[in-house]
Amino acid sequence: MKLLVDTSFSLLFSLLLAQLPLLTSTAPHNHRRVYDLEKLTNQTRHLLKLTQDLLVDHVIDTEIEHRLKSLPAMTNRASDLSSLKLKETLPQLLVDLQSFELHFEWLSRASRKHRHAASLNLAKLGDLISLIKTFSASLQRQMLRVDALRLPSPTPSLPPLPAAWDMVQSSLELFQRFRLFCDWATRALLTLKSKI
Amino acid sequence: MPGKASCPGGLIVIGVITLCAVRINSEIWSNEVSDIEYGKLGSNVTLVCKASLSGYPVDWRLNGSAVLPRQALPSNSSLTLIDTDLSMEGNYSCLDEGGNLLWATKLRLGHMPGLVSVSCRMSNHHRVLCSWEQSVKTHLPTKYIASYRDRSNAVEPCHQDSFRPNECSILHPTVWHHYHIVNVTEVNPLGSETTLVRVQLRDLLKPDPPEAVTPEPVVGQPRRLLVRWRYPSSWPKDEGFPLRFQLRYRPQGSINWSLLNSTGTVLQITDVLVAHRHVVQVQAMDDLKFGQWSDWTPEVEALPWIEPKTDPELSRQSEEFTAFPDYAELESSTAKSPDIEVDKYRSLGVLISLGLIAGIVLSMLSALIIFLWVRHRRRDEVTKQELTSMVKMKSLPI
Numbered sequence: 001m002k003l004l005v006d007t008s009f010s011l012l013f014s015l016l017l018a019q020l021p022l023l024t025s026t027a028p029h030n031h032r033r034v035y036d037l038e039k040l041t042n043q044t045r046h047l048l049k050l051t052q053d054l055l056v057d058h059v060i061d062t063e064i065e066h067r068l069k070s071l072p073a074m075t076n077r078a079s080d081l082s083s084l085k086l087k088e089t090l091p092q093l094l095v096d097l098q099s100f101e102l103h104f105e106w107l108s109r110a111s112r113k114h115r116h117a118a119s120l121n122l123a124k125l126g127d128l129i130s131l132i133k134t135f136s137a138s139l140q141r142q143m144l145r146v147d148a149l150r151l152p153s154p155t156p157s158l159p160p161l162p163a164a165w166d167m168v169q170s171s172l173e174l175f176q177r178f179r180l181f182c183d184w185a186t187r188a189l190l191t192l193k194s195k196i
Numbered sequence: 197m198p199g200k201a202s203c204p205g206g207l208i209v210i211g212v213i214t215l216c217a218v219r220i221n222s223e224i225w226s227n228e229v230s231d232i233e234y235g236k237l238g239s240n241v242t243l244v245c246k247a248s249l250s251g252y253p254v255d256w257r258l259n260g261s262a263v264l265p266r267q268a269l270p271s272n273s274s275l276t277l278i279d280t281d282l283s284m285e286g287n288y289s290c291l292d293e294g295g296n297l298l299w300a301t302k303l304r305l306g307h308m309p310g311l312v313s314v315s316c317r318m319s320n321h322h323r324v325l326c327s328w329e330q331s332v333k334t335h336l337p338t339k340y341i342a343s344y345r346d347r348s349n350a351v352e353p354c355h356q357d358s359f360r361p362n363e364c365s366i367l368h369p370t371v372w373h374h375y376h377i378v379n380v381t382e383v384n385p386l387g388s389e390t391t392l393v394r395v396q397l398r399d400l401l402k403p404d405p406p407e408a409v410t411p412e413p414v415v416g417q418p419r420r421l422l423v424r425w426r427y428p429s430s431w432p433k434d435e436g437f438p439l440r441f442q443l444r445y446r447p448q449g450s451i452n453w454s455l456l457n458s459t460g461t462v463l464q465i466t467d468v469l470v471a472h473r474h475v476v477q478v479q480a481m482d483d484l485k486f487g488q489w490s491d492w493t494p495e496v497e498a499l500p501w502i503e504p505k506t507d508p509e510l511s512r513q514s515e516e517f518t519a520f521p522d523y524a525e526l527e528s529s530t531a532k533s534p535d536i537e538v539d540k541y542r543s544l545g546v547l548i549s550l551g552l553i554a555g556i557v558l559s560m561l562s563a564l565i566i567f568l569w570v571r572h573r574r575r576d577e578v579t580k581q582e583l584t585s586m587v588k589m590k591s592l593p594i
Contacts, residue, residue, distance in 0.1 A: 048485075077371065173374070
């Protein structure tokens with residue numbers, strides 16, 4: 001009888017000990033992850049807003065041909081959001097973002113070359129590139145936290161610096177495509193946050 | 197629609213197949229004659245009496261009558277209709293000299309297909325609905341073949357429903373592509389014509405208006421109205437597709453609207469005119485500004501809360517105010533609102549979950565306390581026994 005009582009108490013105690021870490025550690029861990037994703041979402045929203053502003057200011061507002069073949073292909077459908085996984089989505093977002101970053105730096109160099117054309121708000125473009133770098137750093141930090149595997153960095157074959165009019169058209173396409181990327185990234189992060 | 201272009205060579209094979217299909221169908225429709233001939237309106241059409249011996253003259257009949265159109269020129273075994281118009285349509289037959297039927301046909305006249313006018317709409321990210329109208333009324337049986345492609349150039353069908361021949365749906369489009377090309381090919385027995393339209397889904401998206409807009413008075417607050425509404429039922433419920441809303445309101449009779457913004461589905465108006473009926477409308481837009489604002493919801497009216505008066509005459513007037521039929525309807529609809537029911541159940545669920553968690557934690561704590569208490573008691577007993585045995589040991593004579 002004494003042995004039975006001893007065993008029961010030991011079992012109960014073990015159970016309690018097993019539950020305690022769950023009760024104490026899971027909530028703050030999730031809370032932290034939600035906070036991180038919220039921060040990333042705010043960054044993409046900010047990027048989206050800045051890109052929308054740059055498009056409003058743009059000198060041309062017309063349908064443009066598809067010129068920049070090296071930009072990431074956004075083949076996602078709305079139904080894909082429901083099956084997203086954090087460890088796979090973050091590296092993909094990072095690779096696409098890095099590709100856009102390289103294109104914007106290319107555009108910035110071209111804009112400086114054709115400064116007289118005054119077609120772009122160079123200060124805002126600088127802000128955008130700086131924000132992209134910050135977001136990229138945040139994404140990489142978050143990937144480390146969740147042990148996500150890094151994908152190979154993109155190496156887009158960028159065209160030579162374009163002439164003034166080509167630059168105007170390319171910049172419009174770049175902003176329009178980046179706006180779509182920011183839109184997708186925001187929805188992906190919102191969805192991932194809701195799954196935690 | 198900008199970006200419209202013609203590409204007649206695009207779907208020749210499909211066009212030919214469809215042409216055959218149309219022809220087969222047409223033959224089935226005709227039960228009087230063995231064949232159907234199609235001709236172009238405004239052109240010269242020649243009918244050849246196929247069963248006649250070449251060179252022998254034949255007699256032509258139109259709908260059984262020997263009276264032929266004025267511009268009909270018989271020549272041996274053929275009949276040429278000059279500068280055709282719709283009055284020349286009918287059942288043509290040729291007879292030999294003995295009056296025996298050699299051959300019969302039904303002549304249908306019309307135009308070649310032209311470009312169509314395509315318009316697309318999109319009320320959520322999952323489906324694009326495109327419809328089109330003929331720019332030329334062809335008068336002939338017509339079939340449409342619709343497809344689309346995005347930048348990756350993969351051609352996918354735009355799903356058509358046999359009940360709606362002038363519509364097609366793009367299901368689960370690649371929304372974040374830069375643009376899409378919608379291809380509608382009109383095919384009739386005289387030929388085919390392809391219309392290509394470039395659409396940017398980002399500009400196309402227009403949510404349906406919000407639903408169940410319910411303004412209600414706030415008890416004790418004569419300058420407030422509480423307005424609730426629901427997401428449009430066509431909008432996805434996922435977290436990835438938040439909506440933003442605009443609410444506008446004005447006192448009845450005024451032309452000036454006041455505007456409020458919200459990302460939630462409940463809003464309190466705090467500056468309505470006391471004892472005045474107000475008109476309220478809500479519109480929705482994707483929160484990431486993908487697309488455009490929805491249409492405004494139909495106008496809904498409400499009266500803010502009115503302070504009860506002690507004066508019998510005034511109180512009678514107040515009763516009259518509150519007895520407005522639409523106001524009463526508003527009250528009842530609010531009471532029946534499924535959203536509120538859902539909220540109630542949700543709150544109940546949260547309460548039960550919290551209760552369960554609290555129960556588990558409490559029971560574990562109790563178990564821990566009991567366990568510690570029992571251990572403590574056992575230790576005390578052991579200590580007492582040891583002391584007793586020591587005392588006994590000491591009292592033993594050595």
